Amino acid sequence: MxxxxxxxxxxxxxxxxxxxxxxxxxxxxxxxxxxxxxxxxxxxxxxxxxxxxxxxxxxxxxxxxxxVFDDVMGGLLACYQAQAPLDAGGRAWAGVDAVFDELAAALRATDLVPSMSYLTRSLIGEKERSPWLDGVLLRVLEDGGLRLAAAMRERRPRVDPLEIDLLVNTVIHGVLVVHRHWYEATDAADDDASRVVWSGLVERFLSRLRAGYGPDPGPS
CATH class of the missing domain: 1.10.10 (Arc Repressor Mutant, subunit A)
Known part of the structure; x- marks a missing residue:
């Protein structure tokens, strides 16, 4: 047959x-x-x-x-996979703090400006930014985030998967906000000045994410 x-x-x-x-x-x-x-x-x-x-x-x-823009997050994933696991005193960290620090290090080290500039300029053209652009960008970031979370779970199998997913989801939405402010400040330019703005916004986001939103102690 x-x-x-x-x-x-x-x-x-x-x-x-x-x-x-x-x-x-x-x-x-x-x-x-x-x-x-x-x-x-x-x-x-x-x-x-x-x-x-x-x-x-x-x-x-x-x-x-x-x-079309499936690989926008590819650089971040590659950077995360290429870096050695964080280590303290010869002992690999196993907690969610290590997961955050490794992801933060990859986000700082990855030059996302070319990809973000290409995506933004391709979609906007001569038009103004719209909520629709945010929707497409979020979809692209979330697709990349799924691959990133899988790589993080593979590296840190003893960390609660929920903690990893929550962290990745928070970072993905944070990058979307960073992108909005970066675009307003640079018009999505792909140059050194634009990278300075992007890096500064990323650093502010990561610092706030690390510190959280506890009560403001006010002036000392």
């Missing part, structure tokens, strides 16, 4: 090819139109697929764009 595997494999390969073509077409259209100045119909035509095929792979245009 002939095997059905070859047919199944061909269908899977075709499906994956269509997905890649749609994502590549979206990236090209973003660059060519100077932002989100194209329709689903334009995207389908550029990818040489039907409108229905686009929606078979992606629930919305936001999902397509999230796939």
């Amino acid at each position: 002939p095997s059905s595997h070859p047919t199944t494999d061909r269908r899977a390969a075709l499906k994956e090819r269509h997905r890649r073509d749609i994502v590549a077409a979206a990236a090209a259209l973003l660059e060519e139109t100077g932002g989100l100045n194209f329709t689903i119909e334009d995207l389908a035509a550029r990818a040489d697929v039907s409108r229905r095929t686009v929606f078979n792979h992606f629930a919305s245009l936001s999902d397509v764009l999230a796939a």
Whole structure:
């Protein structure tokens, strides 16, 4: 009896090819139109697929764009995985403090400005920032955060997974706020001055996250 595997494999390969073509077409259209100045119909035509095929792979245009910018958080994940686990007195730390310090070190060391500038300028073009941009950016950050949390759980298996997920979620939303203030101050420029602003905002965020929001002791 002939095997059905070859047919199944061909269908899977075709499906994956269509997905890649749609994502590549979206990236090209973003660059060519100077932002989100194209329709689903334009995207389908550029990818040489039907409108229905686009929606078979992606629930919305936001999902397509999230796939285009899927690797925005890749640098942070790579930096985290490349750094040696923090150590105190020859003994590897095992508590949530170590998880925070390792993530903070990776966030400080990763130059996210090029990726954030590319994403922001690609989506905004000549338009003003909108809540929709925040939604796409959050989706991109959350997708990267899932991979980051998985790597952190693998490194620190004795730390409560809930603590890791809470920390990553807080950092992801903090980066979204940092991005908003950075964009307002720099117009998403990719230059040294922009990096200074980004680094300063990240440092303020991490310091506040480490200290928490206890009662203000007031002047001494």
